[in-house]
Amino acid sequence: MSEALLELNGLSKAFGAHQVLDGVSARIRPGEIVGLLGPNGSGKSTLLNAISGFLPPDAGRVTIAGTDITARPAHVVTRAGLARTFQLPNMPTRMTTREVLRAGDVAAGAPRHMLRRTGRDDRIDALLEMFRLAHVADLPASSLSGGQKKLLSVALALRGSPRLLCLDEPTAGVHPELRTEMVRILKQAAGEGTTLLVIEHDMLFIRQLCSRCIVLDRGHLIADCAPDELEHNGAVVEAYLGKAVQKGKTAR
């Protein structure tokens, strides 16, 4: 069996009496593009938070390339090679888009560069072009539209060429044409060695991008299959549509 890049072992998280994650186990191999699906409130974002150090899990283990990162602080997880975006991509009001991208280079922001002025950076220009943000590069990042903020957050996450990139609904609010572009960019990143875990509700995007899907429902992993097989998976259909609807649909 090939070595997993990301391995989750029995991850659990409860908020009070609400068990949001209940023993989630999964393996993602290097180079895979995995979709993480599930109805609203099924625990997808919580799972990502538990993996990326933003929310310590109650139980279970997370390893990246064999390194245990369970409940490690977020910056440690990031430096272990995991980059992530947020479902709500809030951006600062008193920094420009370009400055945010520049701040994305942790090495340049390291304390030993305290007195070094930031210079031009060709990689930033390339990212701005790639994500069609060049015309808003010098505007406050918070003034970007919702879709543009999504694009900026993906650009930021890609900036450090992470080993594992976890995206929380990267295309919500993004124009269809740019979505196709995003598929291309993410596939390119995968070709360059980045493994991807993508939370998405858009099935077309998932089909275009992912080789494999895992599905969460009320904190349990209920499916692990190819995107094409999802609609034939009873558990998945039931999770999304509920039993009654499924019967109604068969009757039609």
Added chain:
Amino acid sequence: MSDFLIHVSAVACLYGILALALNLQMGLSGLVNFGLIALFGCGTYGAAFAHLWGWPPLAGLALGLVFAALLGLFFARLGDRMSEDYWGIATLSLAEIMRLVFTNEQGLAGGAQGVSGLPVTFAALPADTAALARLALYAALLVVAFVICQRIARSGFGLSLKLMREEPQLARALGYDLARSRRIVMVVSSLMAAVSGFLYAHYLTFVGPEQLMSHETFLIWSMVIIGGIANNWGVVAGAILMQFALAYVPFVKDWFDVPSDFVAATRLIIVGGGILAFLIWRPKGIFPERIGGSHV
């Protein structure tokens, strides 16, 4: 009159350094510190202890810097454990505790009476020259502090501080260790505040707990808010402006022949009213932060 101008300018320079220190914390990094005066107090009491123990003044500076770095680290440490608003309250409380300890412990640096008779800086020079030399020294140190703050603000590290200020979650996701950033900011700015305190002690030749009253912190806040939060030019301008405004209150009193209570009250009104008026009508201050200023 000229002596008076020199005096006001000298004190304005020392406050300018404090305003830059607060701006590094609050303006650039979003660390809302209501206990800044305690860090200044590390400098004044460093000088006081050195004087009491018969150490040379420079040993007092070293002592003050060590006190300030430790207290700054402690402040930063507290910041790891609580949200921003509570941190502000905690810093205010700590500064008050420090003041109360120095007020009530008679055995500690003279208690409420404080310590007097510290040597004035450049005492060997003739009085006129010494006054000018002090002003020159303070102005030079203000420039040094300014350059350091400006360089930090325009560096990659400064960008990471701005990100921490506004979107700490994003900063963490990008791999920044916010606790470490806070520690660095607190130590650098605490050292600046302590230098200012040390010089102030050897300027007034007196150190006492009433110099640590919380309204001193709010005076520095008013300089930052009025001058322009996160604009180093602005906060220095704010310090000079406020210092001169306050210095001329007694003259106004004389012109209008009003009672002496007027002076203290008017100072409070200028500070409090200034903060309020600017927060309401011009929250970015006279010189607003330059957004995108890091790449020009």
